[in-house]
Amino acid sequence: MNTLQQLLSGELAGAKRVKLACGLTEFPQELFQLADTLEILDLSGNRLSDLPADFDRLHKLKILFCSDNLFTVFPEVLSRCSLLEMVGFKSNRIAVIPEAAFPPQLRWLILTNNCLEKIPAAIGQCIRLQKCMLAGNRLTGLPDEMRYCHNLQLLRISANEMATLPDWLFTLPRLSWLAMAGNPCCHQPAVTAPEWIHWNELEVTHQLGEGASGFVSTGNWHKHIQQQREIAVKLFKGEVTSDGLPQEEMNATVAAGTHVNLVQVLGQISHHPDQKKGLVLNLIPATFANLGNPPDFDTCTRDTFAAGTAFTIDTMLAVARALASVGAHLHARGIMHGDLYAHNILIDKAGGVLLVDYGAATMYNRAAVHAAAIERLEVRAYGCLLDDLLLHAAPEPAQQERRDGLLALRDACMQEQVLLRPSFETLVQQLG
Numbered sequence: 401m402n403t404l405q406q407l408l409s410g411e412l413a414g415a416k417r418v419k420l421a422c423g424l425t426e427f428p429q430e431l432f433q434l435a436d437t438l439e440i441l442d443l444s445g446n447r448l449s450d451l452p453a454d455f456d457r458l459h460k461l462k463i464l465f466c467s468d469n470l471f472t473v474f475p476e477v478l479s480r481c482s483l484l485e486m487v488g489f490k491s492n493r494i495a496v497i498p499e500a501a502f503p504p505q506l507r508w509l510i511l512t513n514n515c516l517e518k519i520p521a522a523i524g525q526c527i528r529l530q531k532c533m534l535a536g537n538r539l540t541g542l543p544d545e546m547r548y549c550h551n552l553q554l555l556r557i558s559a560n561e562m563a564t565l566p567d568w569l570f571t572l573p574r575l576s577w578l579a580m581a582g583n584p585c586c587h588q589p590a591v592t593a594p595e596w597i598h599w600n601e602l603e604v605t606h607q608l609g610e611g612a613s614g615f616v617s618t619g620n621w622h623k624h625i626q627q628q629r630e631i632a633v634k635l636f637k638g639e640v641t642s643d644g645l646p647q648e649e650m651n652a653t654v655a656a657g658t659h660v661n662l663v664q665v666l667g668q669i670s671h672h673p674d675q676k677k678g679l680v681l682n683l684i685p686a687t688f689a690n691l692g693n694p695p696d697f698d699t700c701t702r703d704t705f706a707a708g709t710a711f712t713i714d715t716m717l718a719v720a721r722a723l724a725s726v727g728a729h730l731h732a733r734g735i736m737h738g739d740l741y742a743h744n745i746l747i748d749k750a751g752g753v754l755l756v757d758y759g760a761a762t763m764y765n766r767a768a769v770h771a772a773a774i775e776r777l778e779v780r781a782y783g784c785l786l787d788d789l790l791l792h793a794a795p796e797p798a799q800q801e802r803r804d805g806l807l808a809l810r811d812a813c814m815q816e817q818v819l820l821r822p823s824f825e826t827l828v829q830q831l832g
């Protein structure tokens with residue numbers, strides 16, 4: 401984080417990256433003095449409602465964040481920023497995007513939690529668009545021209561007002577991570593928790609962490625205290641996240657039921673003093689660690705891995721089998737996970753594999769027309785996971801044949817004709 405004082409005094413000369421959050425109501429003109437170097441500008445958390453008409457003087461700019469400001473119109477000047485690839489306007493009040501406002505090199509667009517009713521047709525010209533976050537708006541549809549966004553891989557349209565979804569969405573050749581729950585067109589089956597657990601039966605001990613949708617803590621459940629069963633308590637926040645609505649996450653977590661590669665839900669919390677919604681889950685042992693790390697600015701839609709990561713063929717096969725099995729289990733229940741990534745998979749040395757995080761999950765009707773395509777687009781995410789593992793394979797010359805087997809599965813899962821990809825059920829058989 402930088403200060404306005406640093407900018408005004410000239411201390412930031414030559415900076416490639418600047419972050420200012422200090423209640424700005426106007427764009428500081430001094431930023432133009434950094435035009436020859438500035439690549440990443442973060443103005444999130446201010447009170448801005450506009451950018452200057454000559455903003456494109458920042459001719460090196462690649463990434464712009466303006467989340468949590470007061471914009472009502474997407475700034476048209478961004479279409480003239482020739483290197484701009486990533487644009488974030490989360491949690492503003494944007495209701496209008498002028499027809500020609502998108503930058504030509506756009507790869508990553510974040511408009512979560514605004515007031516949009518419509519996306520302009522010009523989005524179809526954003527042929528590099530890879531990641532598009534539109535959850536929490538008032539969209540009633542997507543423009544037909546978006547069918548030309550052939551590089552689109554991750555799309556969030558949850559918590560909008562879409563009564564139908566276009567057919568072309570389910571034929572996009574690279575779409576792999578889709579979240580669309582919380583729209584009128586979505587299937588909303590009744591979900592019943594295994595048990596209701598009164599808040600008074602629980603004791604929360606210490607906080608393990610905070611995700612976008614809620615807080616997770618360790619705890620004790622009086623009913624099980626004799627057995628010393630270790631539990632985790634997740635309390636949901638309530639607001640829309642970039643993936644969707646916490647209520648939908650909770651429903652999908654409960655609906656997922658029991659599987660060896662899922663964290664068991666023990667019950668749903670009732671009588672919370674602040675009426676918070678929550679779940680009681682099995683505690684994930686501390687021996688588990690994430691298989692990968694989330695994408696970064698460069699990889700955009702693909703996970704990242706610590707330097708030196710080297711997966712043995714046994715680990716790769718264990719993960720491949722577990723994920724095919726859990727994928728088949730979820731799809732059999734009409735649940736698309738929507739975020740099937742190595743960073744949402746935990747593994748331990750004893751061969752345990754867990755898929756977590758239902759924040760982007762969507763429940764769908766398996767009898768509906770797009771069900772097969774929904775399942776096969778998630779299979780592409782599984783193909784990307786295999787690709788990531790294989791890119792980080794340990795050198796085991798004697799295992800080439802088994803690696804070739806996984807390579808062939810990866811190719812089948814990533815082919816561009818959506819319906820030609822195998823189902824998770826078929827993958828389970830092939831890996832068996």
Ligand SMILES: Nc1ncnc2c1ncn2[C@@H]1O[C@H](COP(=O)(O)OP(=O)(O)OP(=O)(O)O)[C@@H](O)[C@H]1O
Nearest residue numbers: 608609610611612613614616632681682683684757
């Ligand atoms: N059942 C559990 N047992 C132990 N730790 C858990 C359990 N569930 C979640 N956690 C931990 O609590 C933290 C928050 O988890 P949560 O699932 O809410 O968010 P996340 O997946 O980390 O982030 P996000 O939802 O923003 O992608 C994480 O560190 C996670 O590892």
